[in-house]
Amino acid sequence: MRFKYTEVIGSVQSKAPVPEGQWRSGKERSAPIIIEGVQISRVTLPKAKGGGRDLSELTLNSIRKQLLLCRDQFIDFVGCPMTMTDYIEKMKAKFVNISEPIDSM
Amino acid sequence: MAQRQEETTSPKSLFELLLGNLSDDAELMSTRERERLAERDIFSELSGEYEPLDESRLRVIDIQRRVARVPRLDRAIFESLAKLREEVSDLQSRVDELTELARNTAKIYNATIHELGDIQYELTMPIQVVIEEDEEETVARIPELNLYASADTDSEAINELKQEVIDLYKELESSDRKLGPLPQSWLETLRKLIVKKNG
Numbered sequence: 001m002r003f004k005y006t007e008v009i010g011s012v013q014s015k016a017p018v019p020e021g022q023w024r025s026g027k028e029r030s031a032p033i034i035i036e037g038v039q040i041s042r043v044t045l046p047k048a049k050g051g052g053r054d055l056s057e058l059t060l061n062s063i064r065k066q067l068l069l070c071r072d073q074f075i076d077f078v079g080c081p082m083t084m085t086d087y088i089e090k091m092k093a094k095f096v097n098i099s100e101p102i103d104s105m
Numbered sequence: 106m107a108q109r110q111e112e113t114t115s116p117k118s119l120f121e122l123l124l125g126n127l128s129d130d131a132e133l134m135s136t137r138e139r140e141r142l143a144e145r146d147i148f149s150e151l152s153g154e155y156e157p158l159d160e161s162r163l164r165v166i167d168i169q170r171r172v173a174r175v176p177r178l179d180r181a182i183f184e185s186l187a188k189l190r191e192e193v194s195d196l197q198s199r200v201d202e203l204t205e206l207a208r209n210t211a212k213i214y215n216a217t218i219h220e221l222g223d224i225q226y227e228l229t230m231p232i233q234v235v236i237e238e239d240e241e242e243t244v245a246r247i248p249e250l251n252l253y254a255s256a257d258t259d260s261e262a263i264n265e266l267k268q269e270v271i272d273l274y275k276e277l278e279s280s281d282r283k284l285g286p287l288p289q290s291w292l293e294t295l296r297k298l299i300v301k302k303n304g
Binding site for chain 2: 030032034037038039040041042044046047056057058059062065066068095
């Protein structure tokens with residue numbers, strides 16, 4: 001699994017459902033992943049080390065885990081076939097009661 | 106008379122006659138002798154070829170055999186060396202593969218965070234951190250909180266991770282949105298781990 005920094009950042013910023021304008025300032029490196037008003041996870045972008053460079057396998061795996069994707073899904077996520085809608089559907093399938101209120105809140 | 110003279114052989118003529126006869130016999134003998142000598146020569150030649158092998162002759166033959174064997178031995182040695190070289194080459198390739206594999210395999214070990222590097226936040230108990238190092242960088246993770254930080258060294262990564270812990274705690278504590286099961290569990294864990302100091 002080899003992806004360039006810009007590929008991964010571009011995919012996360014365009015496909016992960018985060019609050020609007022979250023990445024706009026350029027200062028934030030972390031953002032909550034929110035589906036239907038519920039935060040399901042949080043993703044952190046690595047510090048830039050040159051956009052043309054490949055991200056290490058370790059960092060890719062860490063981002064993948066934060067996106068709650070398996071390896072193949074992550075490859076689809078960064079490699080284009082998976083859209084934001086597809087991602088949201090996958091997360092909904094993972095958390096079947098995602099829209100229901102959580103008592104402990 | 107004349108007939109008598111004709112019938113009578115003079116001593117001279119007799120001698121000549123005898124000589125002539127002898128000469129013919131000599132020619133005959135000579136031919137036989139030559140044939141006999143030739144046969145003897147052939148026999149001698151043949152017997153020479155088949156003369157029995159004495160010790161010195163056997164030694165010569167042995168040396169000749171050994172000399173004749175040398176090229177075959179050389180070839181066998183060269184073939185063995187070529188085979189050895191091939192095997193060494195295969196082993197070298199295998200060593201290179203394993204070296205590359207070892208290089209690309211991340212080292213994984215644990216570390217413990219005892220403080221967050223911020224006087225406003227105090228840890229009630231140490232946090233276990235997983236450190237993964239590969240050739241390119243070091244990643245510090247807290248699997249329980251799904252947090253990571255990457256850097257060139259483990260201490261840098263741990264420092265980054267401390268800040269991530271604080272950021273996550275602040276975000277979740279101040280969030281007014283609904284939390285899914287994972288963020289909810291993170292918040293509960295962080296509430297147990299972190300005490301915010303006033304002032």
